Structures are given as C-alpha cells and as structure tokens.
Amino acid sequence: MHPSRTLRLALPAIAPTLGLVLVLSACGGSSDEADASDDPLTVYVGRDEELVAPLLEQFTEETGIEVEARYAGTPELAATLLDEGENSPADVFLSQDAGALGALSDAGLVDALPDEITGAVSPELTSTDGTWVGVTGRARVIAYDGEELSADEVPDSVTDLTADEWEGRVGFPPGNASFQSFVTGYRVAEGDAAAQAWLEGMADNDVQSYEKNGEVLEAVNSGQLDLGLINHYYWFQTAAEVGAENMRAQLKFPEAGDPGALVNVTGAAVLSDHPDARAFVEYLVSEAGQTYFVENTYEYPLVPGIAAPEGLPALEELQGPEIDLSDLADLETTVTMIDESGLS
C-alpha cells in the first residue's frame, strides 16, 4: 500500500472529531450567559471524591439542586480560595479540617451562617463565631502492624516516636490537612519549640512520608510499615470492605491529653450569596447528611441524638490536647515548620 494512502484513510476520522469539538465548545460557551440562579452550586471539596460524591448525588436527588464539585486536598483548595479572593467561582467549601476553615474565616472570605445551622452542632465542635459549621468528627490514631506488634508495645504518646527504637518504622502524610492540624494542635498545646523539635526528631528518625492517610494505612496493612499516624475512620472503611478479621493493621488511641489524640472536625463554610449555598450546608448537618457520614465514612456525627458508628469508642471518651478548634487556624506557621524540618 502506498504509505500516504493509509494516512488519508485516517483523515475522515479526524475531521469530524475536530468539528464536533468546536461545536461542543461553542455550546459550552453559551451556557455561561444563563441567569445566576440557574447556575449549579459550585462546591470545593477538600476530601476524597469517593467518599463525598454519593452524598452530593443524594443531595441533588432530594432537593433538585445541581452541584458541581471540585475535588483536591484541603490545603490546596484553601490556598486556591485565598488566591481567588472575590473572583472565586466557589459557593461552598467543604473542608477536611477546622484549621483551613479558620484560615479562610480570618481572611474574611466566608459569610456567617445563621444560628439555626450552627446551633445544630455541639458548640465545642464547631466555630466560635459562626463563620463555619462542624460536620463530622474524627480522632487521630496510631495504626500498627498487628502481626509484628502488640497493643502494649505501641507507644501511648506520639512523643515517643522519635526514639531510636522506631527509626524508619513510622509513616505519616506531611501534606495532609489532618496531619497539619495535628501539628498545629501540638504547637498550641505544647508550644512551637516542642512541636518543631518533634518534627525534626521524626525527620532525623527516617520517618516515611506519604501523600495520604489511606496510603499510610495500606502500608501498615501490608506489613511494610510498623506504625502510621492517621485518622480513625480509614481503618473502619477498609475493615468494612475486607472484613475486620482480615485487617493486619490495628488501631491504638493515644492516651488522653496527648497531642497525637487530637479530635478534629470536618466542616463547611458558605463563600458566596448563591441562593442554594445555605441549603447545602444545612443538609450536611441534617439527619440525612449526618447519617450518610456515619454509615459510609465511619466518622462521628456532630449533631446530638444521632448514633455514632458501631465499634467506635464514644466521642466523649476521647481526650485530645486541651485546645479550642478555632486555635487551629494558624496553618501558615505549621506548614512552614513542616517544610523547614525537611518533611515536605
């Protein structure tokens, strides 16, 4: 066959595709001019898509409100929202932790929520000024390799992890919002110098660095890592999939008052005057929203009267360091500290 003939055969396939693209882009352009009230609600989600997407679908089904979600890490989205400022296309921010919400609130980018929304949640687990509302609770835990270690051998405090004994055996995700909030909590409870010394000690102790909590758990569960610092519910999610009896990784809740025992919350804030933004946040703290998280993500509900997932210690029993959630807003110092200790 003449070489260029085969190429010519390819052309009929390419030309219509390109034509179609131009038409599609043209259609896409015209929808921008629709009324603001018809715009779908834009939600920035700082959590895993896999966990949140079904909830958004459920919300749309029940309310008829279309939602478009942008998924990325909570710190990235918080930084994006600060960059975007008033130009932000986002209407609601669903954050993986309290610190990022506090930072946005400090920057004056969020609209205060009405009392009927903020009042639905226990006051110690939400913002103090009503700028955002807590949605679910999560505890920091130490996941350990149950085939290598017994619960007694696992330290009661994260401060012990800088000991020689644990060199190269511990992992955590330094870029993750929950981890960063834990460090902020450490700073608030024990002082900046102690937190910095701990981070440097961990870096010197060859701590294994991961991108996400889930990867840390997977590493512990497959025996590559002895200890991992994660949020409690990753274990329960994986256990629900493969069966708790098949879990090689086990959980240890650090002792009361330890910085490693922080109880943090996810939360939501309204960023624009989109008419449906508040309805969405209200849905998150409604019975339907809270039940979704209990059943699917194994987090603690924050609305009184809704039962926590089975098998979890009661939220009241967990004693983190004595701090206020609004103290977690100083992300900047924390991230710089993590960065300077060579962990990012």
Add this chain to the structure above:
Amino acid sequence: MTSTRPPLPLLIAAAAGALVASVPLVYLLVRAGEIGLDTFADVLVRPRTAELLVSSLGLALAVCATTLVLGVASAWILATVRLPGHRWWWVLTALPLAVPSYVAAFGWLSTVPGWSGFVPAWFVLSAVCVPYVALPVGAALRRADADLALVARSLGRGRWASWRTGVLPQVTPAAGAGTLLVALYVLSDFGAVALLRFPVFTFAIQRQYGSFVGRDNAVVLALVLVALALAVVGLERWVRGRGERRRIGSGTGRPLSPVAVAPVPTLSCVAVLLLAPVVAIGVPVVALFRRLAQGTARALDPADLLDATVSTMTVAAGGAALALVLAVPIGVLAARHRGVVVDAVEAGGFSGHALPGIVVALSLVYLSLRVVPSLYQGMIVLMFAYAVLFLPKAIGATRTSVGQVPPALTEVARSLGRPPVAAHRAVTWPLATPGIAAGGLLVMLTAMKELPATLLLRPTGTDTLATEIWSRTSSAAYGAASWYALALLLVAAVPAFWLSRPVTWDGPR
C-alpha cells in the same frame, strides 16, 4: 531550495502563533518577578532542592540510557530481522505510547504492593518511553542506505565495524532526538513518580502548590525545572550540531533488507521486542483485570465512564485543533525559509518542549485568574495548555511533511499560471496534509494521557479519564480505577495504532 524572504502574512501568522505559545513561560517569569529575592535564595539554597536536582537528573539519565539501548535494539530488530507478522511487531512496539505512566505505575503497584523509590520509577518510565526511541530509529533504519556499510566492508572492515561506520551514523540523529523526548518526558512526568513515591521536581512543585503557603516556592522550583529542561534541549542541539551527513553523488541507496536468522537468535529478538510492551502494558492490564475481579466498593456508573470518555476526547481534540492552528504557519515557515527571524519564531513555538505540564498549569492558573477571570477554570484554558505543551509535536509534523514536498512542484504549478496561494493549495497541501494530521493525532493522544495540567486546570465538574483514574488511585477504590484505566488505554490505543506505522515518523516519500 529555500527562499530567504518569507511572505509577510505567513510570517505574521507564525510569529503570532509563537507569541501565543510563549505566553505561559512569559507569565511564569512575570509571576516570579513578584516573588522577593529572599524567597528565591531561600528555596535555591535548601539542601532539599539539591536532592531534587540529583533525583530528577539521575532518573532522567538512567531512563535515557535504558531506552536508548532497548530502543535502538528493538528498531534494529524491526528493520533487519524477518519476523512473522512483521507489521504487528511495529504496532506492538508503539503500543506503550498509549499507556500513561501513572497507569503503568498503578498496575505495577497492584502487582508488587508498596514498591517505591528510584528502581520502580526507572523501570516503569523506561518501559513506557522505549517507543520514543524505537519508532524514529526504526524509521531512520528503513531509510538508511546499506551501501555505505557495504563500501566499508569492501574496504576491509569487519561486520560490526562496517555497520558502525556505515549505518549507525545514519540513525544517530533520530536516536538523539528520541532520547531528548525521553529526557523531557521523565523530567516532566508527575503521575508515576508520585505513585511510586520517588520525589523529583514535578512532585515537589505539586506538593508546594498543594500546600497552604508554598505557592511562591512552587514557582521558584518550576523555574529551576524549566532551566533543567532547557539545558537538556541545548545539550541535544549541541551534540546533533556536530556532524551532519549528506549523501553526494547520484543514484538511489540500497535499503537494509530484512534477513531471516536462526530460530534461537530469533527467539531472543522476540524477547527484546516483548520486553517494553510486557512491562508497560502486559503486567498492568493483567493487574487491572485482577482488581476488577476482586470487585469494587462502589459499583461503576456507566454514564460516568461515558461522560469522562467524552470529556477526555473533547478537550484532547480541542487542544489538538488549537495546536494545529498555531503550528501550521510556524511549521510551513520553518520548512521553507531560513534566517534569524525564522529561527526565533520556531524556538518560540517550541517553548512548550521545555515546559512540564505542571509548570504550564501553574502559569495558566495565575494568568487566567488575574488577566482573564472570565476564562478561569474554563475548558478553553485547558485546551490552550494542551496546545502549548504539545505544539512542538504539531510543528515537527508540519515541518517534516511540508519539507518533503519538493518546492519544484509548486514552481511548476506557478509556471502554469497559478497564483502563489492557489499553487500551494493545489500542490503542497494535498501532499502534506496526511503528515500534519498525524501530528494532530499525536497531540491528541498525548493530551488524553496528560495528568498534572488537567488536574489543576479542568473546569469544576468536568472529569476526564485521567483525573478519574487519579482520584481513585489515591483512595481505597483501586477496583473502580481499573475501568477508567482500561477505557483510557482503549481510547489511546487507536491513535497509537495509527502512529505505529513507520511512515508517520518518516513522512510520505
């Protein structure tokens, strides 16, 4: 044969294209200008930056060496050994082009849980990159003139020595250009190194960008990465520049003819050809199916898969169309004219070559947000990113295709009374279009696999196959990722199939 003075409209169109293509680089510099010198100094003197430099360069070097050896060996086998089903061996060699690095890495991670660091990154990227060397070298070998080797033998050189002096120099430019592509691919790869946890520059840029306070640091690191890529491009030019070869004298060359070899060497030849496809596709695809068989936590919604496939093809095709619009004037100019201005225009068009996806994305996020907020997070910005990133492929295809149409043909048409534009339309276009279209196809294929720029720039609510795979590899939904990975492989295999034909790398002759 090239006239020195390009027509003004062509020059303007080409210069406009080159200017547009340089926008991300220029804006990155503007953005960098806003950063204080102390931040620059701070980031540059960190030990971490030196570590990243060593990791990035070390990985690029190792992958280049491996792909060069394996790629040249594969090409030599394709061109000189008679194997059954000859055409299909070319297709097989090209097929790793369809595999995004992060899909291969994901497949290997499912097979060898927890594999991480330099070795797996080198292993996976090498397998994925072999076609970048094998295909152009294979095409060059097909064009090669075997007479030179025969002359060398007649002058008393041994078999290997005569091959080395007679044939090898005819393929070194292709091997060099292919290796350059590999080096740039490795420097800009994000998905595989992130999954395999080998921290290099792209990884650090993404992490700084994703951190709460690291955006200025990300820009500084991006500039260092651009400098690194430019150094690689410069190195390749310098090496290629010394030693151009011309055939003088009349007569046609003798092509290398495929020879049959004994069964045992044939088997080892087959083993060499199979190596990269098995590592890049075989093992990952088996792993994907195994994951599927294990079931998924959440059932696949076929509508989501279809949506993602359609968006992937739409943005990729849009990017390819935009790339062709920008590339054709530049390619025609470069094929037909010479001079300082022409060189400058061509270099501007090639700037995407040295810009990793994450860098272009970074620049375009800031640019669209501050200069054209109405386009921020719009489809058009993503298409533009693809066009800039992969413009060099489209320019290269246009330049080669147009360059191979003898200008004498156009002159004949003009002597028969056609005005210049009509003469080109009647003669040059029909001959050059297939090659240009192949370039567009290559842009589309590459854009479909692109990950870091897509992650940052895609419109809210738009998922492509690449972003769907990525979001699932980072949660406990490996099984669900498999469907999307298989769909992407399938969609990307079609253009890869077309591009497997040696004529694509060769141009019509």
